Amino acid sequence: MKSTFKFTRLSRALGLATLVLLSGAAFAADKVTIIVGGYEKQIYLPAKLAQSLGYFTAEGLDVDLLNEASGVDAENEMLAGAVQGVVGFYDHCVDLQTKGKYVESVVQFSQAPGEVELVSTKRPEIKTMADLRGKSLGVTGLGSSTNFLSQYLMVKSGVPLGEFSTIPVGAGTTFIAAMTQDKIQAGMTTEPTISRMLKTGEARVLVDLRTLEKTKAALGGAYPAASLYMPTDWVEKNKPTVQKLANAFVKTLKFINTHSAAEIAEKMPKDFYAGDKEGYIKALTDGKSMFTADGVMPQGGPETVLAVLAAFSKNVKGKTVDLSKTYTTEFVKNVK
Numbered sequence: 335m336k337s338t339f340k341f342t343r344l345s346r347a348l349g350l351a352t353l354v355l356l357s358g359a360a361f362a363a364d365k366v367t368i369i370v371g372g373y374e375k376q377i378y379l380p381a382k383l384a385q386s387l388g389y390f391t392a393e394g395l396d397v398d399l400l401n402e403a404s405g406v407d408a409e410n411e412m413l414a415g416a417v418q419g420v421v422g423f424y425d426h427c428v429d430l431q432t433k434g435k436y437v438e439s440v441v442q443f444s445q446a447p448g449e450v451e452l453v454s455t456k457r458p459e460i461k462t463m464a465d466l467r468g469k470s471l472g473v474t475g476l477g478s479s480t481n482f483l484s485q486y487l488m489v490k491s492g493v494p495l496g497e498f499s500t501i502p503v504g505a506g507t508t509f510i511a512a513m514t515q516d517k518i519q520a521g522m523t524t525e526p527t528i529s530r531m532l533k534t535g536e537a538r539v540l541v542d543l544r545t546l547e548k549t550k551a552a553l554g555g556a557y558p559a560a561s562l563y564m565p566t567d568w569v570e571k572n573k574p575t576v577q578k579l580a581n582a583f584v585k586t587l588k589f590i591n592t593h594s595a596a597e598i599a600e601k602m603p604k605d606f607y608a609g610d611k612e613g614y615i616k617a618l619t620d621g622k623s624m625f626t627a628d629g630v631m632p633q634g635g636p637e638t639v640l641a642v643l644a645a646f647s648k649n650v651k652g653k654t655v656d657l658s659k660t661y662t663t664e665f666v667k668n669v670k
Contacts, residue, residue, distance in 0.1 A: 364575055365396040368562070369408040370421040372474070372505055373401050374606045376525040376618055377448035377560045379598070380586045380625070381421045386601045387589060389582035395575070403504045406477040412437070412565065418572075419564040419579075423447070423479035424631075425639045427563050427660040432653045439561040439661040440569060440576055441583040445632040446549040446624040447483060447559040450528050451541040453520040454513050460520065463491035463541065472503040472512050472521025479559070480522040482643060487541060487552070489646040506608070513537060525617040526608045533613060544621045555638035558631055558661075559624075566659065573665075580665035584629045591627040595619040629666035636660060 370381045381399055384390055390397040400417065402408040408420045413435065420426075424439045431437075451471075453460050460466060466488065473480040481500050488498055503512040505527050512518045514536055525544075531537035542548045549557050562583060569576050590598060595618035599611065607614040626632065636657040643650040 364394055364578065365398070366419065366575060366579065367398045367400060367417040368419045368421060369400040369402050369411050369417045371408045371423075371478075372403055372524075373399060373421070374526075374603075374608075375505060376614075376621060377444065377624070378421050379602070379618075380443050380560070380583055380590065382603065382606075383589070383598065383601055384582050384586040386603075387586065389585050390579075393578040393582050395578050395582065397579075403474065403508075406475045406481075418568055419562055421560065421562055423482075424558045424561045424563065424636075424661065425479050425482055425643060427561075428636070428639050428643055428655055428657070429482075429647070429649060431655050431660060432649045436566040436659060437563050438566050438569060438659065439558070439563045439631065440665050441562040441580050441587075441629040442558050442626055442631045442635075442661065442666075443560040443562070443583070443587065443629070444624045445556045445558055445626055445635060446546045447479070447543040447557055448621055448624045449480060449483065449522050449524050449543045449559075450539050451484065451487065451520060451522050451543075452513070452528065452531055452537040453540045454516070454518075455535060455538055456516065457519050460540070463487045464493055466520055467493045467497050469519040470499045470501050470517065472509055472518035472523070473500045474505055474523075475502045476500065478502075482647070483543070483553075484522050485646045486642045495646060510536070525621060526606075526610070526614050529613045529617045530608060530610070533610070545623055553638060553642055555641075556632040556635045557638050557642070558635035561661075569662070577665050577668060580629065581669050584666055584669040587625055587627055587629055590622065590625050595622055598622075629669070630663055631661045 370378050373382050408422050409426050411417050412420045427437050427439055471484050473484055501518055503509050505523050509523050509527055541552055595615045599615050
């Protein structure tokens with residue numbers, strides 16, 4: 335009897351251990367690491383906001399958000415397999431396909447870049463992008479979306495590649511230092527860096543891409559920018575997890591769409607304000623319309639992005655790109 339009792343108890347213990355291991359494995363399957371191209375930037379606000387609102391947890395997800403100053407560096411981490419997804423600009427999905435790499439936007443956060451080409455107030459003679467011939471332009475990183483857009487705006491203004499320089503200076507304090515020290519005479523950046531420099535009078539706006547209307551005027555149409563993009567093969571193999579991510583992010587976009595900038599700001603880490611909460615709220619009030627309400631790719635947006643990249647990029651010009659493989663609406667349209 336004793337040995338039977340011991341055997342039964344041992345069986346139960348082994349069964350319980352197996353159950354724990356299996357449940358742990360199920361939880362691990364929903365652990366996702368996402369790298370953000372600067373999560374303090376307002377253009378990528380949905381990433382940290384979703385976490386702050388508890389929407390990932392509510393979906394049964396364990397999401398680890400990593401911060402990376404430049405979108406191109408975030409992209410490289412994903413391609414190396416270190417992370418499963420990137421919160422960055424959709425244009426990387428188009429650019430990467432020309433290099434034989436298939437990634438897709440699964441939730442489209444915005445329909446405008448939310449960026450501005452700033453010019454130093456020490457350079458009053460610079461009134462248009464064409465006046466930047468022979469000058470140094472700041473971008474977050476070489477191969478980044480700020481670099482793409484800066485090159486496009488210059489080429490569109492009649493200044494060919496090679497007649498200006500783009501210098502990687504990041505965002506925030508490093509961007510500001512580069513301009514005040516005259517290492518760059520102009521540069522493309524985002525909020526809250528924009529407001530910080532306008533407030534001190536160290537810079538003024540040359541080209542504004544913070545709203546859909548101004549973006550259409552500058553780029554010829556809606557420019558889908560901030561998004562959650564992931565390798566296509568990973569998406570295909572992990573559809574339940576991707577659906578949970580879409581659920582959380584679409585819920586977040588609806589929160590942005592139905593709450594004031596002040597209410598949204600209260601949910602964000604205080605250090606994101608860069609010491610100026612009032613300025614942070616004002617910038618978000620002015621730029622909140624860049625975000626989509628449902629995560630769906632704006633109609634005609636991919637075509638605008640392709641036209642912009644093809645105007646200057648040797649990687650894209652003359653190449654055939656299947657835009658239908660650069661994004662999917664499958665998951666956002668399944669959100670209840």
